[in-house]
Amino acid sequence: MRPTLAPFPATRLRRTRRSQALRDLCQENVLTVKDLIWPIFIREGEDLADPIASMPGVARLSIDRAVRAAEEAAELGIPAICLFPYTDISLKTEDCAEAWNPENLSNRAIRAIKAAVPEVAVMTDIALDPYNINGHDGLVRDGIILNDETVEALVRMALAQAEAGADILGPSDMMDGRIGAMRRALEGAGHTDVAILSYSAKYASAFYGPFRDAVGASGLLTGDKKTYQMNPANTNEALRLIERDLAEGADMVMVKPGMPYLDICRRVKDEFAVPTYAYQVSGEYAMIRGAADQGWIDGERAMLESLLAFKRAGCDGVLTYFAPAVARLLQPAV
Template sequence: MSHQPAAFPAARLRRTRQSGAIRNLVREHTLTVDDLIWPVFVRDGQGIEEPVASMPGVVRRSVDKIAEAAREAADLGISAICLFPYTDPSLKTEDCAEAWNPGNLSNRAIRAIKEAVPEIAIMTDVALDPYNINGHDGYVVDGEILNDETVEALVKMAVAQAESGADIIGPSDMMDGRIGAIRTALEASGHSNVMILSYAAKYASAFYGPFRDAVGASGALKGDKATYQMDPGNSDEALRLVGRDLDEGADMVMVKPGMPYLDICRRVKDQFGVPTYAYQVSGEYAMIMAAAQNGWIDGDKAMVESLLGFKRAGCDGILTYFAPAVARKLAGQ
């Protein structure tokens, strides 16, 4: 920015902060309900809303309750809901075949939501960890995460989700080449309008712990995910990964986690100018909620401030567990 303000007192920069009305007029970034995608957890059963202990206010819902949650989201003006399954441990196997079962939890939930709330967009997760007895996003052989064999499985998983009615496929696995393979398969199977929101820059982060509790992956995970998720010390690599995924057919891209990586969000948006999202992950959410419950911070203000930070960093939208709460607050409820 080349302009220099006039010298004081001709320039009094506090003039534009003197009242709420003036602050509203000059505000550079705003948060709206259109910016929100709500991640939800689905489990087996009927009539179940089961609290996730490490994520205060978040529950695992049975399919019928997921449909009710989707109706709540749509009524609040939230445009999209993202599904994550809590898979029965008995269905977790080495071959992860439950991942592309048309009758698995995610696919049943997609169909239930489409029947109950056809106007809401449904995003899904594409990774093997909810179905893998080893807890990893890909196949494990002799301690190695196999790339190409995993991609073949992810393609089957994505097509099954598209067949069930998913609007947005969210590959979160970080295998090389999976975006191109999934896009090719979607085109070949008649799902050319199904979008891909790639987890293009997903870091090997300590902030995922509560999520792994929520989907039942914590106990299953053997080792870590550092051979496929990004090193937290890297920034230029994120741009290479985003560029690759866009070249392979991604429609939108995501940075994950969110708040520790706002610099990456800004670099991605400035470099590519494409729809850019961030995931305010479980650990971020849990920290704000825990501090608020202990009276250390104002939870509502911290919630809105944290989400506004994503907009300021260039994000077009945010996946956040706060979605219903912030939607109600924005609506004055």
């Protein structure tokens, strides 16, 4: 039970806000570099950094540049990066077979990064949209997104990424039953230590637009993703999805997008007390960065405040494109 406060003036709540020292002593949540996962986009080529117009300051990196980014992450103390491929249109097909090609862009990048910077955890994305000529996260037949056939394809994708050396698999597809199928396959193949950070509560959101530009999916999507991604109006459904994924073998869970869904983060953490993450998605990044570039807000303060909000909502970590900038700001003064 919450204690009853003494009446004013015995209680003056401003006392502990009077100076920076007192504010620091009473701060309830702290953002550290260890809370950050840095999503990066990768592309074919050598020594290339291809700027993404809708995400100022973010670029698609060739594998050699991605290795440099991983080295930067290590230097800054960022514990993990997450890879998202920009797949050439010639490799996008209806059967999405490039998704489990051992020599695809993602798997080559995993191997290169783990060889150069083994201490940085590599997280991957598991969904078919980078390889699907229809732009969907699952296989499509007669306009219908197929669940069970997609799960079989995702398992093949997961095994290829685990074999390449991925530390964390991030299924973002929202198909039913995929976590259990992946966990069984990983155990059977001897990949017992590969973690699954499931995009368990992924909403059908308007905030993904710049990301789709970044991976080359914007012009390909036919229809929408509402038959498998969540209705933004729902909260109890998110808890059912989290519970199911944990029961099927997920080690960590994620809410996506982030800031518009902080209430979901809080409910998940309170209900399950498991490692809980959020993705500060491309639209959230673009809004803050765009307003900062126009001088309408203080970019650094808004960036840090937005990430601290995730910690306040119960998140153990955040995927954010701001990761390197935040890490530099959080470096101890020398």
